[in-house]
Amino acid sequence: MFMNEPVEFSQITNAPAHICQFMGAEKPAHADEPDKRFLDYMKLKCSENYKKRALIYNPDAVGMWLFKKYEELFKPVIDKIEIQLPVKSVYPSKTPVCFASMYSGVNPDIHGIKGYVKPVLTVETIFDTLSKANIRVAIAAVEKSSMSIIFSGRSIDYYIRNDDEAVIMKALELIENDSCDCLIVYNQEYDDTMHRTQPESQESIDALSRHIQAFSRLCEAAGRYWSQYETLVAFLPDHGVHLSDDGKGTHGADIPEDMEIMHFYGVYCPENHNVK
């Protein structure tokens, strides 16, 4: 890409259509259409012949600028995926607002979460349409997080654990035992740490590395235990982060640091699982 070429942003509200289309389910009512770049990629990779699995990893607060600045650190993610979509999140760029849009496909005015509050979402989400299509969905998330609360009450499995590592251990077990068809995994250590310190403190960068490693471990498990399926793997952060006037990490503003994220997707096919 040339330096001055404008970035063509996808919207965070495109994500539900990507996941649902891959899994062969309807997208949620009123959800945005998929991004053409994702559809083109799917056309290239996917076949009707295989059953599907999906592994969606949601690391909290991993902004686009972090990826650009620490690209070398993200190599284990890049090695596991094939396309990168620059994405604009929604305002206010706070966790429950963004995840509500990421999984319903509609803007905050429609889904109703417009700040740091965690009601159970009433609009249709992928958790409704996937389960209606008899697709087994599981959410593995840290307790009290937005992801562990706002999608409650659906016909899916919830695995709520004390911390990121316990979430990852459970997720690895679910993949190994083939206990679900679509697995959503939420981790929050980077967000916790940058709020307490700074976006680029050593502690925060260490936490970010653990998210990258976690995704890599999950993809390796998917490659090994889901090898007979066509598997979508995705690394989908909710929003970015910036350094606030009080010297700590924060987010929620309508600025590129908070609103711009990168979404990473790959599809593993049974014929070439070994390459991953």
Ligand SMILES: [Zn+2]
């Ligand atoms: Zn946060």
